[in-house]
Amino acid sequence: MSSLRRVSKTLKSPKCLSLLQTYSKFTPFPSMFRLNDHPLELARACCSNSRQNSKENNVDLSQYPAERIRNFSIIAHVDHGKSTLADRLLELTGTIKRGHGQPQYLDKLQVERERGITVKAQTATMFHKHNFHGPNVAEAQDPPTFLLNLIDTPGHVDFSYEVSRSLAACQGALLVVDAAQGVQAQTVANFYLAFESNLTIIPVINKIDQPTADPDGVKAQLKSMFDLEPSDCLLTSAKTGQGLEKVLPAVIERIPPPPGHSDSPLRMLLLDSYYDEYKGVICHVAVVDGILRKGDKISSAATGNAYEILDVGIMHPELTPTGVLLTGQVGYVVSGMRSTKEARVGDTLYHSRSVVEPLPGFKPAKHMVFSGLYPADGSDFEALNHAIERLTCNDASVSVTKESSSALGLGFRCGFLGLLHMDVFHQRLEQEYGAHVISTIPTVPYIFEHSDGSKVQVQNPAAMPSNPKKRVTASWEPTVIATIIIPSDQRAFMKYRLPLKEIVVDFYNELKSITSGYASFDYEDSDYQEADLVKLDILLNGQPVDAMATIVHNLKAQRVGRELVEKLKKFIDRQMFEITIQAAIGSKVIARETISAMRKNVLAKCYGGDVTRKRKLLEKQKEGKKRMKRIGSVDIPQEAFHQLLKVQ
Numbered sequence: 001m002s003s004l005r006r007v008s009k010t011l012k013s014p015k016c017l018s019l020l021q022t023y024s025k026f027t028p029f030p031s032m033f034r035l036n037d038h039p040l041e042l043a044r045a046c047c048s049n050s051r052q053n054s055k056e057n058n059v060d061l062s063q064y065p066a067e068r069i070r071n072f073s074i075i076a077h078v079d080h081g082k083s084t085l086a087d088r089l090l091e092l093t094g095t096i097k098r099g100h101g102q103p104q105y106l107d108k109l110q111v112e113r114e115r116g117i118t119v120k121a122q123t124a125t126m127f128h129k130h131n132f133h134g135p136n137v138a139e140a141q142d143p144p145t146f147l148l149n150l151i152d153t154p155g156h157v158d159f160s161y162e163v164s165r166s167l168a169a170c171q172g173a174l175l176v177v178d179a180a181q182g183v184q185a186q187t188v189a190n191f192y193l194a195f196e197s198n199l200t201i202i203p204v205i206n207k208i209d210q211p212t213a214d215p216d217g218v219k220a221q222l223k224s225m226f227d228l229e230p231s232d233c234l235l236t237s238a239k240t241g242q243g244l245e246k247v248l249p250a251v252i253e254r255i256p257p258p259p260g261h262s263d264s265p266l267r268m269l270l271l272d273s274y275y276d277e278y279k280g281v282i283c284h285v286a287v288v289d290g291i292l293r294k295g296d297k298i299s300s301a302a303t304g305n306a307y308e309i310l311d312v313g314i315m316h317p318e319l320t321p322t323g324v325l326l327t328g329q330v331g332y333v334v335s336g337m338r339s340t341k342e343a344r345v346g347d348t349l350y351h352s353r354s355v356v357e358p359l360p361g362f363k364p365a366k367h368m369v370f371s372g373l374y375p376a377d378g379s380d381f382e383a384l385n386h387a388i389e390r391l392t393c394n395d396a397s398v399s400v401t402k403e404s405s406s407a408l409g410l411g412f413r414c415g416f417l418g419l420l421h422m423d424v425f426h427q428r429l430e431q432e433y434g435a436h437v438i439s440t441i442p443t444v445p446y447i448f449e450h451s452d453g454s455k456v457q458v459q460n461p462a463a464m465p466s467n468p469k470k471r472v473t474a475s476w477e478p479t480v481i482a483t484i485i486i487p488s489d490q491r492a493f494m495k496y497r498l499p500l501k502e503i504v505v506d507f508y509n510e511l512k513s514i515t516s517g518y519a520s521f522d523y524e525d526s527d528y529q530e531a532d533l534v535k536l537d538i539l540l541n542g543q544p545v546d547a548m549a550t551i552v553h554n555l556k557a558q559r560v561g562r563e564l565v566e567k568l569k570k571f572i573d574r575q576m577f578e579i580t581i582q583a584a585i586g587s588k589v590i591a592r593e594t595i596s597a598m599r600k601n602v603l604a605k606c607y608g609g610d611v612t613r614k615r616k617l618l619e620k621q622k623e624g625k626k627r628m629k630r631i632g633s634v635d636i637p638q639e640a641f642h643q644l645l646k647v648q
């Protein structure tokens with residue numbers, strides 16, 4: 001028997017197999033290992049694997065057991081300085097260079113940079129030396145290094161789902177409050193999110209450099225509203241750097257290390273994902289128990305699918321391969337997931353060979369606003385489908401179902417967490433995927449009861465019968481509990497129950513403008529209440545346009561109908577025939593406008609024989625036509641659809 005066959009036979013003996021199985025629980029073999037492999041090959045593969053696992057790209061994660069890890073979020077009301085503070089902490093730890101020329105480093109999306117808001121939570125890993133026990137112990141000479149995972153979260157109410165998901169990976173949070181503005185509506189909402197998740201909360205009073213800063217006043221607010229001790233508050237200016245040196249020591253000393261058991265079977269929580277053209281789906285994960293190594297075989301508790309870990313690492317601050325993630329660490333994995341449907345946020349990933357109890361996951365996102373999304377050019381349906389699939393990988397809070405409209409063709413009905421969320425999703429589709437999209441009037445999920453006692457939830461006005469009075473016996477609309485804080489001389493804290501539809505369109509902007517930007521607003525969903533609802537149809541030359549239908553309160557129908565037809569008249573160009581625009585409830589027309597006919601000859605001014613000029617004008621006209629949607633015989637510019645979103 002050759003030596004190779006002898007080794008192979010020995011390896012296959014029952015005793016050796018059971019030893020291997022026990023051993024492999026702790027030291028996974030490279031994925032290409034098979035029992036018939038040559039022992040030298042096997043040894044080489046194991047060595048290179050462990051080298052790669054322990055130290056890849058100069059980051060040796062084996063030095064960071066759970067007690068040297070801190071996972072924390074930065075939460076705050078919008079604009080109180082989260083992203084700027086995150087920048088300073090990344091600079092302080094040398095994770096990014098000072099003056100890297102890109103403020104709000106973690107706001108990576110174009111839409112975030114343009115609007116100056118955070119819409120996606122972002123994670124970055126930092127390393128920081130800290131002398132835990134004071135200067136008298138031996139550690140003072142060479143203080144230990146801690147691995148800190150920072151998650152910057154959005155402040156706007158529409159993205160609080162991102163915040164609650166981020167908190168699931170953390171044991172603590174920096175609650176940032178503007179020293180001049182004090183506690184605002186999202187400060188309250190975010191405090192309770194963190195408090196209910198049992199996180200250690202470190203209050204940070206930021207922007208103390210402002211002339212109107214009142215840190216003592218804010219300390220008193222934090223004490224009276226949240227029972228946070230004034231002596232626990234850190235005072236900082238993320239702009240001047242004042243007080244920042246106290247932030248990371250507070251994180252390390254006050255926030256507990258992640259719990260979890262390194263010797264238990266692997267359980268990873270899938271926090272987020274996005275699609276990369278070269279690597280496929282990249283998942284952000286938190287290792288709750290056990291150890292993950294490159295080459296491991298993992299399974300998804302949600303889908304049952306199995307994958308091999310092709311790459312694993314941390315965000316330091318960009319993807320940095322480490323070959324391994326230990327208990328309590330937050331990082332990324334690439335596992336060959338092809339479709340975004342496979343990466344379910346909140347899923348538990350575990351070693352395929354083990355049996356584990358799935359982690360609790362996240363509460364499903366509650367969709368407040370629904371709107372139809374259609375390709376501006378009907379033939380682009382597949383391209384839009386592809387773009388939506390890719391984008392929902394990075395924004396799992398959007399619900400998508402296919403629908404069709406007689407006016408706009410094949411499209412999608414999407415559920416969003418709010419109007420800003422809808423707007424941002426729309427903008428990301430255009431900017432990141434080049435998709436040209438028409439959105440229909442946003443609607444909230446209404447409930448209708450029919451005479452036979454059956455109830456239906458209607459997310460698309462087109463799905464509601466034209467004459468509700470005949471077939472519908474009762475209707476209900478969703479409401480919210482709104483919190484409004486006005487930090488004027490006499491600080492007012494108001495709580496109202498409002499119909500959701502009322503706050504969906506422009507309520508926030510109006511509130512800001514009538515209070516000169518001082519009021520802040522947040523809401524949580526509440527019960528349904530009975531309401532007298534009707535479907536308002538829009539007709540162009542007598543033909544109802546399903547994509548423009550909307551559901552409104554009977555009392556408001558007249559005003560909304562008038563506004564809609566006036567808006568349409570303003571944005572539809574005169575065409576070669578007369579166009580009538582009507583708003584109707586059932587067969588009753590409640591508003592009407594007419595656009596008179598004209599003959600538009602773009603060449604009319606081109607007397608003389610300049611062929612190139614004529615051609616240019618015709619090309620321009622053709623381009624203009626592309627941005628039109630033909631409904632029946634009427635060309636409607638995309639802008640008209642956009643304007644309708646703002647009515648009500």
Ligand SMILES: Nc1nc2c(ncn2[C@@H]2O[C@H](COP(=O)(O)OP(=O)(O)OP(=O)(O)O)[C@@H](O)[C@H]2O)c(=O)[nH]1
Pocket residue numbers: 076077078079080081082083084085104116117118119153154155156206207208209210236237238239240
């Ligand atoms: N004066 C002063 N301005 C600050 C300070 N920190 C942040 N700012 C400014 O406040 C504005 C908002 O800062 P961001 O860091 O974007 O706030 P944010 O909380 O991340 O905002 P969202 O992500 O939209 O919720 C920016 O113009 C910052 O330059 C500070 O300490 N002092």
